[in-house]
Amino acid sequence: MYRPYHPPADPLVVRDLTQQQNDLRQRVQLMPLPAAPRLIAGCDSSFPTPDTILSVFVVLTFPELQLVEKIYHHDAVTLPYVPGFLAFREAPNLLRVYKKLQHKPDVIMVDGHGIAHPRRMGIATQLGVLLDVPTFGVAKQKLTGNYEEPALEKGSIKPLTDKNGELIGEVLRSKDKIKPLFVSPGHRCDQATAMQLTLACLRGYKLPEPTRLADYWAEQFKKEIR
DNA sequence: GCGACAG
DNA sequence: ATCTTGTCGC
Numbered sequence: 001m002y003r004p005y006h007p008p009a010d011p012l013v014v015r016d017l018t019q020q021q022n023d024l025r026q027r028v029q030l031m032p033l034p035a036a037p038r039l040i041a042g043c044d045s046s047f048p049t050p051d052t053i054l055s056v057f058v059v060l061t062f063p064e065l066q067l068v069e070k071i072y073h074h075d076a077v078t079l080p081y082v083p084g085f086l087a088f089r090e091a092p093n094l095l096r097v098y099k100k101l102q103h104k105p106d107v108i109m110v111d112g113h114g115i116a117h118p119r120r121m122g123i124a125t126q127l128g129v130l131l132d133v134p135t136f137g138v139a140k141q142k143l144t145g146n147y148e149e150p151a152l153e154k155g156s157i158k159p160l161t162d163k164n165g166e167l168i169g170e171v172l173r174s175k176d177k178i179k180p181l182f183v184s185p186g187h188r189c190d191q192a193t194a195m196q197l198t199l200a201c202l203r204g205y206k207l208p209e210p211t212r213l214a215d216y217w218a219e220q221f222k223k224e225i226r
Numbered sequence: 227g228c229g230a231c232a233g
Numbered sequence: 234a235t236c237t238t239g240t241c242g243c
């Protein structure tokens with residue numbers, strides 16, 4: 001399989017962004033949700049052109065998972081993608097979309113990692129802190145950590161740990177014989193809740209409904225703005 | 227010095 | 234993320 005090559009990032013920029021993450025890190029809270037959610041949101045960003053970012057939010061009822069709102073916003077890209085700093089590239093536009101929501105969700109499922117990050121500040125965590133809303137991350141690829149391959153049957157789970165053996169997430173086989181997902185808490189959420197909600201949002205596809213629908217509408221809106 | 231590297 | 238055809242397997 002091909003491995004992406006990441007152009008070297010400006011050291012000065014990286015130092016600044018790292019400092020910003022460390023500051024935001026002090027505001028992270030890991031805890032169960034105050035109550036079962038009634039509305040759960042999913043969000044996703046795509047890039048119609050190299051310098052344009054299109055972000056989408058979908059809101060679903062829980063546990064029925066009926067779509068109640070779908071909205072988007074597109075703007076100019078400000079930063080390139082740098083592993084470990086995804087939030088600085090995508091969160092700003094996601095914040096703009098969130099403000100447009102008529103129905104504010106009780107929790108947000110983000111496409112990316114929560115605390116399963118080198119500094120425990122993945123995009124799900126960073127977005128959660130900036131909004132001060134419960135969030136958790138569901139990623140399709142690993143960023144950091146170690147784990148054993150989950151059994152091939154849907155529902156199998158294995159812990160994702162950092163080099164010190166600390167639990168930073170869980171690896172879930174969301175569908176038989178398909179590459180597993182990485183689930184981790186973002187902010188105002190905990191591992192058990194993140195996994196519980198992810199499982200409750202599976203409907204026969206690899207991706208749980210919030211992110212799957214956010215992905216789908218991102219594709220639709222992309223055509224709309226052409 | 228050699229890998230690893232969300233979207 | 235994005236560019237892209239056909240193809241193998243359940």
